[in-house]
Each structure stands twice: as structure tokens, then as C-alpha cells.
Amino acid sequence: MRRLLCLAMAVVLVQQVTAQQFGGNPPSLKWQQINTDTVRVIFPKGMDAQGKRVTDIVQQISRYHRSSIGPLQHKVSIVLQPQTMQSNGYVQLGPFRSEFFLTPPPSSNDVGSVNWVDQLALHEYRHVLQNNNFRKGLSKVFYYLGGELGQAALTNIAVPNWFWEGDAVVMETALSLQGRGRLPAFFNDFRALTLANKKYSFMQVRNGSYRNFIPDHYATGYMMTSYGRKHHGQTFWKDVTDDAVRYRRVFYPFSQSLKHRTGKNAAAFFKASWDEYAAAWNAAEKPAADTLTPATNTVTHYKYVYAAGDSSFIVSKSSYKKVPGFYERDAQGHETLIVRPGIGFDDYFSYRNNKLLWTESRFDARWGWKDNSVVKVFDRSSGQMQTLGMERRCFSPDLSFDGKKIVVATISLTQQYQLKLLDAETGAAIHTFPNPGNWYYTYPKFTADDQHIISAVRDQEGRMALIQQAIADGSVKILVPFGVQTIGIPSVQGEHIYFTAAFKDADNVYTLNGNEVKQVTNRPNGVQHMAVAGDHIVFSEFTADGYKLLRTALSSNTFVDHHSAWLQPDFGEGGNILDKIPAGEHQVRKYPKTHRIFNFHSWLPEIDDPEYGLFLHGENVLGTLQSMVGVRYNYNEESPSVSASLLYGAWFPYLRAGVDYRMQRYLNVNDTIQIQWNELDWYGGLSIPLNFTSGKYYRYLTLNGNYHQVTRTRSGNSKYVFRDNNIQYIDLNGSFINQRIKALQNINSHFAQSLQFRYNRSINGIPAEQLYGRLDLYLPGFSANHSIVLQGAFQQKDTSLRYAFTDYFVYARGYNKPFYEHMYKLGANYHFPIAYPDWGFANILFFNRLRGNLFYDHSVAYNFRSRQDVTYASTGGEMFFDTKLGNVLPFTFGVRYSHLLNTNPGDPLRKDRFEVIVPLQQLFNY
Incomplete structure (x- = not known):
């Protein structure tokens, strides 16, 4: 019952998902x-x-x-x-x-x-x-x-x-x-x-x-x-x-x-x-058009399209099964992958002269609120990828027709918007366009003679226009007057300019005929992008199965700028x-970083079975100091505790300090002797969280070091006197994660590594030491959504039994913890989807996916008393249910069957074991 109550409380409190980046700004x-x-x-x-x-x-x-x-x-x-x-x-x-x-x-x-x-x-x-x-x-x-x-x-x-x-x-x-x-x-x-x-x-x-x-x-x-x-x-x-x-x-x-x-x-x-x-x-009218992209059972997006000659097109494509990529699509509908882009703030790309251009994100290694972009150029002729070396705050690159310059839309830290010309070889800025109205440029494009830039712009009042700006002197010609309609991506085809806009009830393609705007497509739903090929236009339109490519004859007609009543609401x-x-007359003053530095705001439960606690949490508005004080109870030991901690994140390393006082801890030595004691743990240390994400990989490195001063005193009726009352030890640990981006349906990344290590050692002469390491390797399976996960883990501890550090080892499934000095484990898992029910009941529990995992665990423990290696191996299967609680909260639970191939030290007669997997901690990691 207590686990159900704790689960219910966790569901209640996890609704608050903070977007705060703790310690995300530099102290300067x-x-x-x-x-x-x-x-x-x-x-x-x-x-x-x-x-x-x-x-x-x-x-x-x-x-x-x-x-x-x-x-x-x-x-x-x-x-x-x-x-x-x-x-x-x-x-x-x-x-x-x-x-x-x-x-x-x-x-x-x-x-x-x-x-x-x-x-x-x-x-x-x-x-x-x-x-x-x-x-x-x-x-x-x-x-x-x-x-x-x-x-x-x-x-x-x-x-x-x-x-x-x-x-x-x-x-x-x-x-x-x-x-x-x-x-x-x-x-x-x-x-x-x-x-x-x-x-x-x-x-x-x-x-x-x-x-x-x-x-x-x-x-x-x-x-x-x-x-x-x-x-x-x-x-x-x-x-x-x-x-x-x-x-x-x-x-x-x-x-x-x-x-x-x-x-x-x-x-x-x-x-x-x-x-x-x-x-x-x-x-709405539903005019006919040829659909170029095939029907599929998987939601697939063809979002941007460019004509590449010979009736072929360059397109961006992604799906619920596969991560985004740029493809060549020929006249027969065959698709060939060109290259896959990396992680970016925008999924747009441009194409000209056999080169593809886009931007990718670059993150500051330490400060989470500092990031930039780099321009990427892929040359199909040579097969070479180029990263223009200078990071800047830019979007939407376009290559000039002569291939020598690149234009990008940029934004400064003081919210000044500009167009910049870059050298196509080095990325160095060679020209900045004047922008006295501080218009926000979107999707700039070179004209065919490379003398002007075409761009949609937003003014400070929120209206949009399509402009032409001269490279030589910065003079501006307004092609489409400012209005409340949105304007999308322009396309320059010789002397003709095409663009998407929302003059009517859906975004469609328009063109400029002299000073007059003509309508090219008349689709019932939003058109995202277009490419003109001869006397036809190919465009991406949003459908119930994703963005699809359609084709229709190229024509232009007059139109009436009009929105229906459902797009003109009056809310009183x-x-x-x-x-x-x-x-207003507002006085600007310095903000003191110590303002309400502790800022206690909430009581929160802590659930990490078998420990349950209640803590008062605090955090200042700038997110540089987290504070916590509260109580905890360990059901295994029937031991209460009180603790307090501080985490300061405004400097390069996080600084950590705290105290934990645990009362009435006990250990049964045999049937007649019980050791009972109180334990006071003072600790302090530092952490360095680093983000090396780039390209197609999320990369995170975290290093931690802590010093502990532990004092133990006997408690209650315990007659046992500790040989070691004071223990000083260091706790060094870290983790590294390298994970390739994955599609929605992919259970795991197709290629990823997760490395963890931890080393604990006494530093005041008491023999106490423990070393732990774990590596998880993720590989693709035999189908797009299948995943192979290989695991290796090792733990070694001293044999004096004078002090025991926290045990982080994940033992072979189905077994109880054995007696050992050192132990290693190798594991293999094969994850695969089974079904997507899309079914639920009573708005309480909804089943999104049912998936399985077949596993084999092989571990060997060295028993230092018998001086023998003992093998613990198991095989079996797991079934997981990916669900939503209360229509909002993702929650996964499962069942596991383990067949033990060796003797279980905790239950020698049992060879088969069934378990229900309810990871309560995931609720707090959501």
C-alpha cells in the first residue's frame, strides 16, 4: 500500500516540469x-x-x-x-x-x-x-x-x-x-x-x-x-x-x-x-494535384523541395521511423540519401550549384543559456562536408549564384537583426546590410544576378512584407506591402519570384507579376515550400500523414485577400x-544576485525505494542556488534521518555542501547480535557538467568529486563499540553519454554509449575502498525500431568489512545479491516494438506502445573466503508498457521473467522468477 501511495504522490507532484537551466549563465x-x-x-x-x-x-x-x-x-x-x-x-x-x-x-x-x-x-x-x-x-x-x-x-x-x-x-x-x-x-x-x-x-x-x-x-x-x-x-x-x-x-x-x-x-x-x-x-475547394510521394503506414514529412534538373528534386525527409535526411528524388520516385543534417534550431536548408546549406547548433560547454550556430555546406560534386568555422547567431543560409558568397539572417545579443554576407570559403563576414527599422529578416535569397537579396521581413508592429535589398548600397524596394499576413520562404527562378503567404484561409504559393501579386496554388491546407520545374510547380503540403509532395501545372490568377470568420475571432x-x-516611467536598477538567495518554495516527497523522504526545497530566481532540508526514512533499516544541502551553480564548477544525520541504523551479525548506531555525515564537493553536443550526437560529460566526514556512535541498547568511529573518504564519480539523435518510434538510439564510473576510498587510514564502472553500448537491430543493448559492469570492494559504501551494481536479473570481493557482469538485450494500441480507459491510463526485450545476463563473482569464482547467469524476457497517466504523464511499467541458469544464493531452489517492474524514480526524472 505504501508504494501505491507514494506512486500517487509522485504522479501529483511531477506535473511541474521545470524548463529552468540551473546555473546556465556565466557570472560575468x-x-x-x-x-x-x-x-x-x-x-x-x-x-x-x-x-x-x-x-x-x-x-x-x-x-x-x-x-x-x-x-x-x-x-x-x-x-x-x-x-x-x-x-x-x-x-x-x-x-x-x-x-x-x-x-x-x-x-x-x-x-x-x-x-x-x-x-x-x-x-x-x-x-x-x-x-x-x-x-x-x-x-x-x-x-x-x-x-x-x-x-x-x-x-x-x-x-x-x-x-x-x-x-x-x-x-x-x-x-x-x-x-x-x-x-x-x-x-x-x-x-x-x-x-x-x-x-x-x-x-x-x-x-x-x-x-x-x-x-x-x-x-x-x-x-x-x-x-x-x-x-x-x-x-x-x-x-x-x-x-x-x-x-x-x-x-x-x-x-x-x-x-x-x-x-x-x-x-x-x-x-x-x-x-x-x-x-x-x-x-473549402479541393483542387486536384498529382501526389509524388508514396503512401505509407508511417507518418513521413517531405518538407522542403528544390529542382535539381532532369526531373529530379532535392528534398528533406524525415519520419516517425527515421531521422531527417536530405535526399535526391528522381523522375521514377527513387530516393537516394545525400547526407543527414545535425542538431539545429531550424530544420530549413537551401540548395544551389550542387551544394546544400543549413545551420547546426553549437552549445557552450558549460553555460546552458549560451549557444550559437554554424553554417554547414555539403558539396555533392566532391562529397565533402564543410563547416564554416565561425560561430554566430544566424539562420537560413543561401548561396549566391556564382558560388562565392553566402547570405544569412543574424540576431545580436541586444536584439538587433541584420543580414550578413559571408565568404563562401572561410565564413568570414564581408558585408553587413543596413537595417534602420530593425526589421527581422526571414529566409533571404539571392536574385539571379547576385546584386540583390529577396527576404520576407517583420516590422516592430508585427506586420510582414517582401522586400528586395541592394547589396551595393543597401537600398530597399518593397515588393509586397506590409500587412498582417505571414509570408514564408521566397524562391527566385530567373526573373520570377515565388513565395508562400497566408493571404487567405491557408498558406499558398504566390508570385509577383510586375507590381501585382498573383496566386499560383489554391490548396485547402498549408503549403510549406515550392520548386518550379518547367511548366509545373512541385510543393510540400501538410496532410494527415505528414508533409507530402504534390505537383500541378504552373499558372497564376488574381485573388482577393480575405480570411473567413473562423480566422477573425472576437473575444470581447x-x-x-x-x-x-x-x-511608463520605469527606473532601471542593478539586480542583486543575492536577492532571496534561499527562496524556499515547496515541500516535496523523495522516493527512491527503500528510502522515502519529505524535503523543503528552495531556489533563487536566477537559478544559481538550490537548497534543501528535510527528513528521510529507510524502510529496510527502519532508520530515520535528517539532512540539509546546498548546490551553488553560478561558477564554472558546481559547489556542493551538506549534512546527513542517520539514526538507529542496524546490522544483524547473527541471530543474537545486532549492531545499532547513529551516523553523521558532513560532505562537500564540486561538479562540472559539460555539454559537447554537436552534429548528430548529444554528448554530455559530468565529473563529480566529494569529501565525506562520517562519525558513527552506538545507539540504543547496542553494546557494540565501533572500531572505527570516524571515517573520512572521497567519492569520485562521473558519467559520459554520447547518443545519436533518434526518431519518434525508435526505442533507443541506433548508436550510443553510456559510461559511468565511481571510486570511493577512505583517506584516514581505515581500509575502505570500492571501485565501480559500467558501460552500455546501443546498436541498431534488424529493423528500424529494434535495438541491441550490450552492457558491461565491474565492481570491486575491500574485504576488511570495516565500512561499506553505497552499492550501485546492477546484478544479473533474477538473482539476489551474492557475497563477493569483485564481480563483473556482461549483458545482452534485444528491444523491439510489439504493438501500438492507442487505447485507454476512463482518462486514467492510455497505452501508447507495447514493447519487448529478450536478455541474457552473465556475471561472475569472486568469493574471497572460498577463493572461488561463482557464476550467476540468467536469461528471459521483459514486456514494457509505454503509457500516459491522466492524459499527460508518460509512465512506463513492465513485467519480467527470468530463468536462472545457476543457483541463487538468496533462494537456492528457485529457477524461475517473475517480477513487476515499476520504476518510481522515472516519475521524478520526467
Whole structure:
């Protein structure tokens, strides 16, 4: 029963997945702040303009746009992070803070063209208000009992993730000219399913799939929340969430509140909202086009396409089975892999003169919030890969027609946007274009004479235009006037310019005919990219099975710039506020890094069977100090303990210090003698976490060193007096992970290594020593989603038995721990998928995948008393169930059968063993 209770508590508390990068900024970064009664905005020196803008938007929303979620407000800290090229933001409890990653996404199709700082403020501050107003009823009780994460646990169970994000997308749409709710590409997912007549159940959409394409909770959430606002009023969701977080109905409180107020539970509400949107989508024209890519049972994306002559094309291709690659596709449909790109912040590539160009990520080895890009060039003629040696914050490279120059879109740490010309051989910058309006350039392209650059740009008001900028003098000609439509990737074909844009209800291909824009394709769903080949155009369009390549005759027609009613919602908030917000008089001051340095925020359970604990956690807003104090109980030893620890991450090594006092530990020597003692452990040390990720591999190296001072005293009625009361020892350990990227369905990486080592040794003359090492090697199996895992482990310990270090060895499956001085283990595993059920029940448990593993373990232990090597070998199988708990939380459990080939020292008569595998710790690693 206690394990079930702990599992339930773990499920409750793990809902808070922090995006915080602990110790991610170097100590040289100087932080400033704007501090008001509503918000504290924290930003690096030199970013006053962004800090003031965020403050103004937040205060405007706080004053005039809270009624639809509730009146409660608590001050929040917002940290602006300009050094990362990730485009994201988050709000969390535990501690209560928000972080904005200030680099805009390179594609306007993803989230639109609204000024990125403005959009982050609109979207993320809605999450702040949600958290503020969900501290009610039972959720408020848990706030007082468990702190901020206590509240978060209850509110994330009560309120589904689709509402959190859908409601925030509604507000970014209601308070701006655009927002994702007015973005045709945002609806590509559900519209593709509708056009293909694929209707998935609410549970399937909530839990995703390894087999089928399923829209995410952003698209689901906006569809449902916008439907609720339209049919039930502006404050409808405030009332529903009020019921839910108070737990007025204990089971399924959100769905039950919907049922009470509308007669529809969550599943029925989802169906009604989808049906309403589907009515508009089904009415769209569905012109014929030839599909070039084959039908497949696996979701496959052909996202970008370039004509390569002789009726062949260069395409990017990825699937749920295979990682992205660039392929040549000939006239007969045969595909040949050219090269696979590495890890990047953008999946775009360009092609010209038999060369492919793209960018890949480069990460600072120590500071997690510092990263850049490098330009990669692959020459098909020579088969050579070139990495332009200079790292910079850039996207979307394009090669000039003469092959001598490369243009990239760049962004500085102070949010200045520029186009730069690079030398195609060295990567050195040779020219920077003027940009007085600080427009954000996207997907620049050379004109055929290499004298101009064509690029879509976003202005500071969130409008987009297509421009032509001269290389010689920087002069600009506006080809397509600024407007609220998004503009995608241009393509230059001689004197003709083609581009994708969202002038109507779906992104389509357009061309410039003189000064007039003509429509080339008229597809019912979003067109991503195009290539002109003779009198035909080939383009990638999003479908229910991924991006597919289609072909149609090349023509152009006039059109009317018009969006249907479903793309023009009115949420009763008064419309766009971004051009009406007055600039406040804000004083910028230095932010002291010691501000609320401990910042205790939550009580959390610790579950690592057989130890269970409860700890008070703290972390400062900048994420440089973690503190913890609490109690723990070991059920095996029936031993309580108290402990406290600090981890400081602002310097190059993490610094660690702590104390652990364990009481009433005991050891049975025989049937009549029991050793009982108390143990005080003071420790300190350092860690160095390093990130060497590049190319197609994630690489992480972590080195740790700790010093322990242990004092033992007898406890209770124990008559035993320790020979060694004071022990000083060092604990040196580390790990290295090298893992190739993998596709969604791949159980493991096709090539990876994981190395762990640990060395413990007494340093005050007491004979106590232990050495441990483990290597796991991952290899491809006989099918794309199969995996071979080979394991080797070794552990050696001293034989004096004066002191025992923590045992990390993973023994042969099915056996109890043997008696030994040193031991090694070799293991072989073969993992394979069995089925993808996509089935669940009662919105409690959903089965995404069933997979198996066949194993063989062979271990040999040296018994130093008998002076013999003893073999422990086993074989068997495991079956794992990859599931989702409560429609949100990934959770894997399984069963294992082990056949013992040798005698088990703990149970000599048993040769077969069945076990249930419930890894509780995975819940806290999610």
C-alpha cells in the first residue's frame, strides 16, 4: 500500500516540469531590473528597452484584461534570456517565475509575425494570471501544505494542459493584430485530419501516438477554448476553472464542471468544437494535384523541395521511423540519401550549384543559456562536408549564384537583426546590410544576378512584407506591402519570384507579376515550400500523414485577400492593445544576485525505494542556488534521518555542501547480535557538467568529486563499540553519454554509449575502498525500431568489512545479491516494438506502445573466503508498457521473467522468477 501511495504522490507532484537551466549563465553577466508592484523584470545590462516593454505590457494586461480568468494577482519575476537561440518561454511554480527566450523563431508560420517580445509577454503573462487565480479551494489548501508545488500539483491535475495553452493562445490572439488564432498554419493539423476524414477520439488526441499523426495540446486547446468563449461568454472558463481548482467535484473536476454548465463533458465538448471548425474546412475547394510521394503506414514529412534538373528534386525527409535526411528524388520516385543534417534550431536548408546549406547548433560547454550556430555546406560534386568555422547567431543560409558568397539572417545579443554576407570559403563576414527599422529578416535569397537579396521581413508592429535589398548600397524596394499576413520562404527562378503567404484561409504559393501579386496554388491546407520545374510547380503540403509532395501545372490568377470568420475571432477584449500601451516611467536598477538567495518554495516527497523522504526545497530566481532540508526514512533499516544541502551553480564548477544525520541504523551479525548506531555525515564537493553536443550526437560529460566526514556512535541498547568511529573518504564519480539523435518510434538510439564510473576510498587510514564502472553500448537491430543493448559492469570492494559504501551494481536479473570481493557482469538485450494500441480507459491510463526485450545476463563473482569464482547467469524476457497517466504523464511499467541458469544464493531452489517492474524514480526524472 505504501508504494501505491507514494506512486500517487509522485504522479501529483511531477506535473511541474521545470524548463529552468540551473546555473546556465556565466557570472560575468550583469543583471538589471525594473521592479513594480505587479512584476519584477530581470534582464542583462543593455536590454533596457526590452525590459521596459515587457513591464508596460504586463501592467496593461494586469489592469484591464484579467476579468476572463479572475481578479487575483501575485507579483511575479520575469527573467529575459537573450543568449540562447531557442525561441520559447515558460511560467512555473516552484519557484514562481517566468523566463523569456528572446530569439524570435525563424519561421513566421510557427507562431506568426507579432513582435516576439510582445507575443511572449501576452502569452506567458496569461499563464501567470492562471496560476494566480487557481489558488483557491482545495488547491489553496495544498499550497499551504506543500508550498508552490503543492498548488501546482493540484491545479495541473484539475486543469488539463490543453486549457492552459489554449487559453493563453486565445489571449495572444485577442490582444494583438494576429496571434496564432488568426494564423492559417496553426490549424493545419486538425484541418488535415478533417480533409482526410480522420476522426480521432478525445483520449487519442490527448495522449498522442507513435503510429498516427496527432495534433498537440496547443491546437486542441485553442480550438476548445475559443469555442467555449464564442458560445458561452467571456467569463465562461473563469467559472469552469474555479469549479475545477476548488474540486467541487472530486473526480474529473474540469470535465464534470463542463458537464454541469453545458451538458457536455470534455470529450463531447471537444467533438462539438472540432465539428464546428470542420464545417468551415470541409467547404473549402479541393483542387486536384498529382501526389509524388508514396503512401505509407508511417507518418513521413517531405518538407522542403528544390529542382535539381532532369526531373529530379532535392528534398528533406524525415519520419516517425527515421531521422531527417536530405535526399535526391528522381523522375521514377527513387530516393537516394545525400547526407543527414545535425542538431539545429531550424530544420530549413537551401540548395544551389550542387551544394546544400543549413545551420547546426553549437552549445557552450558549460553555460546552458549560451549557444550559437554554424553554417554547414555539403558539396555533392566532391562529397565533402564543410563547416564554416565561425560561430554566430544566424539562420537560413543561401548561396549566391556564382558560388562565392553566402547570405544569412543574424540576431545580436541586444536584439538587433541584420543580414550578413559571408565568404563562401572561410565564413568570414564581408558585408553587413543596413537595417534602420530593425526589421527581422526571414529566409533571404539571392536574385539571379547576385546584386540583390529577396527576404520576407517583420516590422516592430508585427506586420510582414517582401522586400528586395541592394547589396551595393543597401537600398530597399518593397515588393509586397506590409500587412498582417505571414509570408514564408521566397524562391527566385530567373526573373520570377515565388513565395508562400497566408493571404487567405491557408498558406499558398504566390508570385509577383510586375507590381501585382498573383496566386499560383489554391490548396485547402498549408503549403510549406515550392520548386518550379518547367511548366509545373512541385510543393510540400501538410496532410494527415505528414508533409507530402504534390505537383500541378504552373499558372497564376488574381485573388482577393480575405480570411473567413473562423480566422477573425472576437473575444470581447477590445482588440489589439500593442499599439496603444503608453510607455511608463520605469527606473532601471542593478539586480542583486543575492536577492532571496534561499527562496524556499515547496515541500516535496523523495522516493527512491527503500528510502522515502519529505524535503523543503528552495531556489533563487536566477537559478544559481538550490537548497534543501528535510527528513528521510529507510524502510529496510527502519532508520530515520535528517539532512540539509546546498548546490551553488553560478561558477564554472558546481559547489556542493551538506549534512546527513542517520539514526538507529542496524546490522544483524547473527541471530543474537545486532549492531545499532547513529551516523553523521558532513560532505562537500564540486561538479562540472559539460555539454559537447554537436552534429548528430548529444554528448554530455559530468565529473563529480566529494569529501565525506562520517562519525558513527552506538545507539540504543547496542553494546557494540565501533572500531572505527570516524571515517573520512572521497567519492569520485562521473558519467559520459554520447547518443545519436533518434526518431519518434525508435526505442533507443541506433548508436550510443553510456559510461559511468565511481571510486570511493577512505583517506584516514581505515581500509575502505570500492571501485565501480559500467558501460552500455546501443546498436541498431534488424529493423528500424529494434535495438541491441550490450552492457558491461565491474565492481570491486575491500574485504576488511570495516565500512561499506553505497552499492550501485546492477546484478544479473533474477538473482539476489551474492557475497563477493569483485564481480563483473556482461549483458545482452534485444528491444523491439510489439504493438501500438492507442487505447485507454476512463482518462486514467492510455497505452501508447507495447514493447519487448529478450536478455541474457552473465556475471561472475569472486568469493574471497572460498577463493572461488561463482557464476550467476540468467536469461528471459521483459514486456514494457509505454503509457500516459491522466492524459499527460508518460509512465512506463513492465513485467519480467527470468530463468536462472545457476543457483541463487538468496533462494537456492528457485529457477524461475517473475517480477513487476515499476520504476518510481522515472516519475521524478520526467
